[in-house]
Amino acid sequence: MTQLHTPKASRNQERGRLSFMAPVSLSSVRLRRPGWDVGGTSLAGPCTFSIVPATKKTARRSLLVTSATLLSLSLTAAPVLAAPGKPSPSATGSPSTSGSPSASGSPDASGSPGASGSSSASPSATPPAKMSTVGGERLGMPGTQADLGTGAPVLPKDISARSWIVADAETGDVLASHNAHWRLAPASTLKMLFADTLLPKFNKEEKHKVVPSDLAGIGAGSSMVGIKEDETYTVEDLWLGVFLASGNDAVHVLSAMNGGVEQSVADMNAHAEELQALDTHVVSPDGYDAKGQVSSAYDLTLIARSGLQKKDFRDYCSTVRTKFPGETKKNKKGKTTRKTFEVQNTNRLLTGDTDVTAYQGIAGVKNGNTTNAGATFTGVAERDGKVLLVTVMNPEKKEHNRVYKETASLFDWGFQAAGKVTPVGELVPPKSADTDAGAQPGATASATSSGTGGKPVAAATSSGSSGIGIALGITGGVLVLLAGGVFLVNRRWPLPELMRRRRS
Secondary structure (H helix, E strand, C coil): CCCCCCCCCCCCCCCCCCCCCCCCCCCCCECCCCCECCCCCECCCCCCCCCCCCCCCCCCCCCCCCCHHHHHCCCCCCCCCCCCCCCCCCCCCCCCCCCCCCCCCCCCCCCCCCECCCCCCCCCCCCCCCCCCCCCHHHHCCCEECEECCCCCCCCCCCCEEEEEEEECCCCEEEEEECCCCCECCHHHHHHHHHHHHHHHCCCCCEEECCHHHHCCCCCCCCCCCCCCCCEEEHHHHHHHHHHCCCHHHHHHHHHHCCCHHHHHHHHHHHHHHCCCCCCECCCCCCCECCCCEECHHHHHHHHHHHCCCHHHHHHHCCCEEEEEEEEEECCCCCEEEEEEEEECCCHHHHCECCECCCCCEEEEEEEEECCCEEEEEEEEEECCEEEEEEEEEECCCCCCHHHHHHHHHHHHHHHHCCCEECCEECCCCHHHHHHHCCCCCCCHHHHCECHHHCECCHHHCCCCCHHHHHHHHHHHHHHHHHHHHHHHCCCCCCCCCCCCCCC
16 A cells, blocks of 8 residues: 555655655754745745733634534525535535545555545535534535635635635634535544644653554554554654654554543543534544544634644644654664654645645644545644634545645635635634633523533522522622623634744
């Protein structure tokens, strides 16, 4: 099998290093400045992002969604703008199916995990007529959703992905989308959820000696960073293996440290629910194709946005190349040595490739590719103070690096369209952000009856015998209102300063 995102190699092991990998010092990870192409030609200055306290959460002007209960909302008529070059939706909103790949397929290996068997993630070549309305009713409609204002550029004509989304990473505005909530196989983009879930659990300096059981159950054809049994790695080593080489071996070792694959899957599903990524169901923590494992362009964008709040997540996903520990050996004199080998990020918008240049302002995030999922990618980029997130899932056109080319086109459109389009939805904050902020206008009765932590504000007043309880209830209600006011004022959820890069 051929590793699609790592030409001429199926695994990054210490033997057979890839010729295009330049040496990098292990003591400090070398990063390419956004806008520097592979040859080092300057295209843009450094990325800069505002440093904002993590307590500032997104609250949208329409507050379209406050909980998962909005999944049951019926869809209402809304204008649907078909992307130029694509047919307008039919009565059911289903786009043309010509050239759409089937949901099943044989195994394939890539810079993301391989696939085995059919996942039945997408049984048809067309999206459902009704999908989740998390983030807004328009996002639950099939087909392209966009409201172009005066002077707004037309959408790219060559986008063939089954699903995609362009969103403002700071405000949460969804600028345009196509089948945003279509539940599809995610491939290795699911590793973003794995990282966002497990990163806080381990100190990156912590060391772990790999035992055979740590590597059990890795799917055939999986992408690997080259972890060896009986060798010791730091947690930072393992995360670099996850993000750069999309190493399923690194995922399994970290899962073992977390109590096993089943525990990690359970943790990921719980975290997805907390993020309101309700299209997502995890079966395998590495994204390896499995029956019932699905996500959506909307969910992957939510997950990436959450992950980017974490410094280590930002550092790892933006690393271009690094040195990875190899195998410990003894030389002829009996002295033990352990060499390193270079690992380069499989994100081609970050590193560039023969037919793709490094994208100006790119700052991560994660790519994937399996037979069932096709090519998937979520990226974040900054230009002129604007930070965008783009997710592209399964382009129908199968040319080399097609997912990156379509992502770059959508980034270009998004940067030109910012401020000239009416958002068609929003990236919702996590459930805990809604809870912390108190009740929201338009929330369900159950939501409005709860204060922080989901507990009744005036529960102590039910007996009518406690003046203290009444006072506490009134105080709690005031605090909820104040918190809600703060939430409404702080509509932006700016990313922390993403990364300071140095030219490689």
